[in-house]
Amino acid sequence: MSPLPPLAAIPHDLVAACDYEQRARAHLDDNAWAYLQGAAADELTAAANVDAFRRRRLLPRVLRDLRHGQTRCRLFGDEFEHPLLLAPLAYQRLFHPAGELASALAAGVMGGGMAVSTLATCMLEEIASQGQRPLWFQLYWQGERERSLALVRRAEAAGYRALVVTVDAPLSGIRNREQRAAFRLPPGIAAVNLDATPEISATAGGSPIFAGLMGLAPTWDDIAWLRARTRLPLLLKGILHVDDGRLARDLGADGIVVSNHGGRVLDTTPATLDLLPAFRAALGDRFTLLVDGGIRRGSDVFKAIAGGADAVMIGRPYAHALAVAGALGVAHLLKLLREELEACMALCGCADLASIDAGYLCPG
Amino acid sequence: MSPLPPLAAIPHDLVAACDYEQRARAHLDDNAWAYLQGAAADELTAAANVDAFRRRRLLPRVLRDLRHGQTRCRLFGDEFEHPLLLAPLAYQRLFHPAGELASALAAGVMGGGMAVSTLATCMLEEIASQGQRPLWFQLYWQGERERSLALVRRAEAAGYRALVVTVDAPLSGIRNREQRAAFRLPPGIAAVNLDATPEISATAGGSPIFAGLMGLAPTWDDIAWLRARTRLPLLLKGILHVDDGRLARDLGADGIVVSNHGGRVLDTTPATLDLLPAFRAALGDRFTLLVDGGIRRGSDVFKAIAGGADAVMIGRPYAHALAVAGALGVAHLLKLLREELEACMALCGCADLASIDAGYLCPG
Amino acid sequence: MSPLPPLAAIPHDLVAACDYEQRARAHLDDNAWAYLQGAAADELTAAANVDAFRRRRLLPRVLRDLRHGQTRCRLFGDEFEHPLLLAPLAYQRLFHPAGELASALAAGVMGGGMAVSTLATCMLEEIASQGQRPLWFQLYWQGERERSLALVRRAEAAGYRALVVTVDAPLSGIRNREQRAAFRLPPGIAAVNLDATPEISATAGGSPIFAGLMGLAPTWDDIAWLRARTRLPLLLKGILHVDDGRLARDLGADGIVVSNHGGRVLDTTPATLDLLPAFRAALGDRFTLLVDGGIRRGSDVFKAIAGGADAVMIGRPYAHALAVAGALGVAHLLKLLREELEACMALCGCADLASIDAGYLCPG
């Protein structure tokens, strides 16, 4: 059965992110579905991310004056209407013909941000032209410093406002679901911003992973080199150990994204929500802390912020919405999540993001 | 398939609240069922409420003389035959043509109390005339102080004996199940005690939640204002944070209902049973503490009292009984729960409610 | 479909207690099955008993000399070949025409004990004549002291060697499964050792439970009175609180059975295994401690003893075996459990019951 085309209007029973997930299946073929839903190995971390948010309990306060409540979020000098950013998902034309253009349009219309992937299927300059709000650029290290810097220079030139360097994926992870489905990019969908794939020059008989891929992976020295070469705010994405957070800060990064890559790279890493308080405690109040993985509700955004995040990224949920209804779907999903966040804030007694702290979470 | 009419006699296999729940499905249409069973978002708190009671373990004592045991409960000077009150469920004519009249009749016949909702579908004066026992009136804030007070004055005049102000629902919660079912009140069923819905006067472009609904929501100042204007015992319903309990007490409230609104307003709040001991410890022995959410057994009533409650409210279970067999069903349900409570007390070695304390609960 | 008759030979695939449970369904009608399998309310404690044994972890020792290992168990001066006693199940002719006679025969043949219920469906004198090993008599209080003592005198005269007074069932528990199945004793099956059911003389309008049943229930004074009138070893069965264990010991009881009545009386009491260590610590090494509830494996017997028990009682499992194959089935079940216990001892490095202690259990 061939996938349904995207919808042109939102049915009344699409009322939450989980509805989009369920509905998306019919709009994607097996190949794209395996890529989107799959994660590393047994997909335990992908499930744990979601579960951590579901298990965490809120402790609301009542009877406060919240008439002037709002959800505005300031990041690196730019103001967003809410703290929901679209995570740098690769290959979005797998999900909808308009790909990243649709996502960026929706993010902008809804007053939020987006980090555009190195593996975007639209030109990064064209995506930038869609944005009504500042976009960020996500960098996958390109094997060599100068190749990597060239991409950064393009992003700077196109007006991207921050640089998110992914550090948790020197290899793409062993995604059994993709392997079993024999996933491959369909003709016409490609990482159009890259010239060619860097060559893996493993010495004969060496391990493809260590002698091959790891030879192309960035190190702390490479990040320091890059830090010295761009004035864009620099975030490292994919940090799970507090000591790596400290190294990032001390090296001059402006922020980190606490992330396990949606469980897509290494299975059985912890749910990101559970790690946030230790990061905030270690890194201080002024270091920018983002988180992704498992956010499916506005109350999840609230919990992430209560745990110490400044803002959150969502990933698969907006790919589901993109598949179902393109830019309209993504915008509607963002509207739902923002309304859920507002409702959660109103019901917890918080008039702005700065009011949300660990006191609204049940211990344990 | 159209719903079955209410039964006129109780079948022999209706022996517990869970039997009424199962049976009720056939007596309600999809619309009413979605309203009754639904809760906010993923309905995790609704499930957690029930689960907390199921998980809590009792530690009984044996061989005591319990010949003079009884379950009497004194609240604000009135005596009830047992500590089970009917919670203020809205729109009860959704479940049975006699609506709140049937529930009040059943509560009275069985020697228990009921809190009548602001959103009752029968006139509050007529409901009051059904009661053989004191009724309480539940107030939803009506946007303005005088509109709210007018309702209180009617309740006072009709002989209601206590006022329960719901403070956890400045907005009605995002109930996805209701949304998916496109729930609406059927013709002829309405909140007959209200003149009209207060208008939401959000400034243009403002958030419907913050600038709209929250402008109609009560604050601590409003509660203090109301406290000064009625001599009825005043309870605040929907408190989950101990500090809000203290604020309520210090402001002159006579009691609180520890409640998460049956999980219908904000999802992932804690199960109420787990919170009781901290409330009792903080508020002292003389402050009236009620609880609702998840009570399905007489042993649950026992556990709530052991945890620190003076009495409990039941919600959905009596709506199930109302749907199945009207006043007869509700009375039978109350009889079952009271018998289960008596059995639990007898088997635990407690001759009266005052004997029930935390020593009968397993730690942890 | 009418129940299958008992088997005359043991099929090769009946290799564990759980096999008997599964197989028993076909040998019992709905009425008997509801009685046997049912428990109080939601049957959570019945399940928790089993689960506690399954969750508890053993820490074995290796390479010890166990050539002279054995499972002998000495209780009140009598020696049994193993520490498995048949619990006092009522109405055993519900499960097999030979009822308690078959069970007592099997226990005796296998070198174990049995506590015969007050509600036996065979004459207690006749049951006593089956036993190759000492039998015990279980007493349900008969409303008045003299009626109760009369039963004890019959048991003494018939050669019963210990008295087990059940103290946790002043009422029989609200067993919803039985109620839904409209359970009743079939014609010809009755508590033949009792003259008649004591009358419940509740004052008009009084609670059937408090003013009725609890007026017939024994108290600590009654137990003390009984203690003074019999030289039989006296055990109280159905104690869950350590303080009641202390009261029993101080009053002159020789032992207790830590029991929740297989979950049949009050639901959501704790699993008995978890309570044992506190009882042993409180009552000292010389007080006899038995346990029942949830034992399905020889390793469960080992765990109970490691937790502090001197011996264990099994209940439903032998009723399953009785239904499947009468005395042969019960004997075979006891053989299986004893072999499992021997294997567990051999694999844990314990040559006798006295060697089994808490060191063989994983903490937590």
Next chain:
Amino acid sequence: MSPLPPLAAIPHDLVAACDYEQRARAHLDDNAWAYLQGAAADELTAAANVDAFRRRRLLPRVLRDLRHGQTRCRLFGDEFEHPLLLAPLAYQRLFHPAGELASALAAGVMGGGMAVSTLATCMLEEIASQGQRPLWFQLYWQGERERSLALVRRAEAAGYRALVVTVDAPLSGIRNREQRAAFRLPPGIAAVNLDATPEISATAGGSPIFAGLMGLAPTWDDIAWLRARTRLPLLLKGILHVDDGRLARDLGADGIVVSNHGGRVLDTTPATLDLLPAFRAALGDRFTLLVDGGIRRGSDVFKAIAGGADAVMIGRPYAHALAVAGALGVAHLLKLLREELEACMALCGCADLASIDAGYLCPG
């Protein structure tokens, strides 16, 4: 339906050990399947082994230079390319006509080790000739010292490089699944390295377990006797209590395998992963510590080493691969696991096994 013959090529969707397990069912008859998959009693420990690895969380480090990473493992002076050894599974011709010859060939080709079982279905000398890497010999005690030593002498002569004495199976465990399936060795499959089964000489009426099997079981004295008679490195396999680990070390053993025999001997023993840190702490850094049970992923190998193991053994997974595709399957499975281990090391920031420590595991 008769079992499928082994495959001659690896299908593209066999990408993980769990795929082999699922696929293996079709290549084995019910008899072999019951033997392979079955474990003692309720098979709780077999499941717990796997679950412990799945629940344990990794805490990776990023941006390290890993170009020279490798997985080499040195054990008793021999170097292996990775720390995965094939555990001593009995009767491998049940799974594939080439039996242990195929397994040893695959282990050797992939640069890993294998412990050959006393109950091998091929001659141990012939198996030794397959190995490109050192093989170890697993000894089941043969009832008497000299019979046992004779086997050791054959292993020494055939070039086996270490001796693994299994100490947790003086009896083979009560495997209900095998019993229900009436498992028996098919004609032509036998423990060809043994002359005959030692006779069980239980005294009349004595317990078959204590007076029979335990009379043939080794004791610490026997192990000391053996230790004095061979210069091969000596490991004791099947130790779960730290005190037994100390006894082994003090007696002169060179290492232990923390193992519950894949849950096949005594059910409800703990998952082995959870025990490792205490063993490492008690036994010091220089004592060789191996572990088996539940390893299904390269990340499980990483976790075991982080917990304190020097290397790991896999059992059922390679029997699945053997059944599916013989030596090719086993080699492919080892390749998958090694690649997963490399990926895990690369993603956690570890360049060699010595870098892997408890800091990479989330506490609790």
